[in-house]
Amino acid sequence: MSKLHIVSLPGDGIGPEVTTAAMHVLGAVAKRFGHELTVEEHLVGWCAYEKTGTPLPDATLEACRRGPAVFLGAVGDPRAEGLLPGKRPEAALLKLRSELGCFANLRPARVDEELVDMSALKREIASGCDMVIVRELTGGLYYGTPRFKEADRAVNTLVYTRAEVERVAKVAFELARSRRKKLTSVDKANVLEVSQLWHAVVDDVAKSYPDVAVDHMYADRAAMELVTAPKRFDVILTENLFGDILSDEASAMCGSLGLLASASVGGKVGLYEPVHGSAPDIAGKGIANPIAAIRSAALMLGYSFGLHAEAVAVERGVSKALADGLRTADVAGGGPRVSTREFANAVAEAVTK
Numbered sequence: 316m317s318k319l320h321i322v323s324l325p326g327d328g329i330g331p332e333v334t335t336a337a338m339h340v341l342g343a344v345a346k347r348f349g350h351e352l353t354v355e356e357h358l359v360g361w362c363a364y365e366k367t368g369t370p371l372p373d374a375t376l377e378a379c380r381r382g383p384a385v386f387l388g389a390v391g392d393p394r395a396e397g398l399l400p401g402k403r404p405e406a407a408l409l410k411l412r413s414e415l416g417c418f419a420n421l422r423p424a425r426v427d428e429e430l431v432d433m434s435a436l437k438r439e440i441a442s443g444c445d446m447v448i449v450r451e452l453t454g455g456l457y458y459g460t461p462r463f464k465e466a467d468r469a470v471n472t473l474v475y476t477r478a479e480v481e482r483v484a485k486v487a488f489e490l491a492r493s494r495r496k497k498l499t500s501v502d503k504a505n506v507l508e509v510s511q512l513w514h515a516v517v518d519d520v521a522k523s524y525p526d527v528a529v530d531h532m533y534a535d536r537a538a539m540e541l542v543t544a545p546k547r548f549d550v551i552l553t554e555n556l557f558g559d560i561l562s563d564e565a566s567a568m569c570g571s572l573g574l575l576a577s578a579s580v581g582g583k584v585g586l587y588e589p590v591h592g593s594a595p596d597i598a599g600k601g602i603a604n605p606i607a608a609i610r611s612a613a614l615m616l617g618y619s620f621g622l623h624a625e626a627v628a629v630e631r632g633v634s635k636a637l638a639d640g641l642r643t644a645d646v647a648g649g650g651p652r653v654s655t656r657e658f659a660n661a662v663a664e665a666v667t668k
């Protein structure tokens with residue numbers, strides 16, 4: 316028996332709904348495998364700003380630092396539009412990632428055979444795709460200084476150090492080693508000095524992984540290949556902003572933004588969040604797709620608690636619910652649809668059996 320202590324940050328919009336779904340599935344896992352699950356909930360994002368005047372209250376950050384695992388639903392609200400960048404809900408997320416030292420963000424993008432017709436790509440291009448985007452998460456343009464905005468000029472700064480590239484590259488190479496042993500490093504080395512360093516460091520790290528085949532690709536070409544020949548990718552390693560963009564593109568390949576999970580690792584505490592945002596347009600309706608959140612919980616079981624059989628059971632539960640024809644609105648096409656809760660119940664039930 317393990318003790319599973321989770322810090323849960325439901326956040327804004329559909330965040331609370333998909334978090335409830337994921338926690339429900341984790342409850343079923345605990346029951347089936349005999350673990351003791353405790354969930355400690357805290358405020359983050361717009362809801363935290365409304366109640367406390369800051370999107371990341373100290374109590375939240377302290378609880379996250381204690382860990383060992385943090386689950387985050389989503390942050391963001393249209394009412395935050397006029398706020399200064401530091402007060403915006405997104406600022407909480409960026410601070411959390413960097414305070415927890417979660418420098419490697421793993422975003423698996425696998426096309427579910429049951430959903431292949433929902434892909435934005437032709438069936439024969441999408442079918443069988445299975446990749447993981449490893450996005451550097453605590454550096455690059457998101458964090459570089461100086462950064463400021465004047466009336467007619469604004470500045471952001473792109474910086475990476477050798478050490479920052481090295482540590483995320485190692486995570487990506489290890490992952491590639493456990494998969495099909497192919498790593499594509501995405502940069503823009505034809506234009507950016509930072510990318511030239513990135514390329515060189517990846518080549519250095521590659522020397523320790525002779526069993527992994529490496530290639531380098533410019534970001535624009537990678538964006539194109541993702542929709543024309545996505546099967547060529549196994550592990551994609553890239554910097555923060557390119558990884559943000561390419562992972563949304565990969566979700567279109569999978570069929571919905573509601574499908575992609577993520578694990579942010581590297582520090583003492585793991586941070587797990589669906590790749591999608593707070594989707595205010597559908598918030599509170601009970602129709603959001605909980606798959607990304609549920610799969611993020613599965614990643615948490617594996618990465619933070621070493622419970623691999625449990626993680627597989629959750630993944631199987633999702634596949635079973637899909638095979639049984641259950642579809643939330645985003646992946647239903649014209650067909651019948653179930654609610655967030657109904658989908659989560661089905662996964663929980665499959666896990667318990």
Ligand code: IPM
Pocket residue numbers: 405408559590592
């Ligand atoms: C993501 C999101 C965030 C990011 C936003 C909400 C700050 O788009 O996790 O992909 O850009 O990293």
Ligand code: MN
Pocket residue numbers: 559560563590
């Ligand atoms: Mn994004």
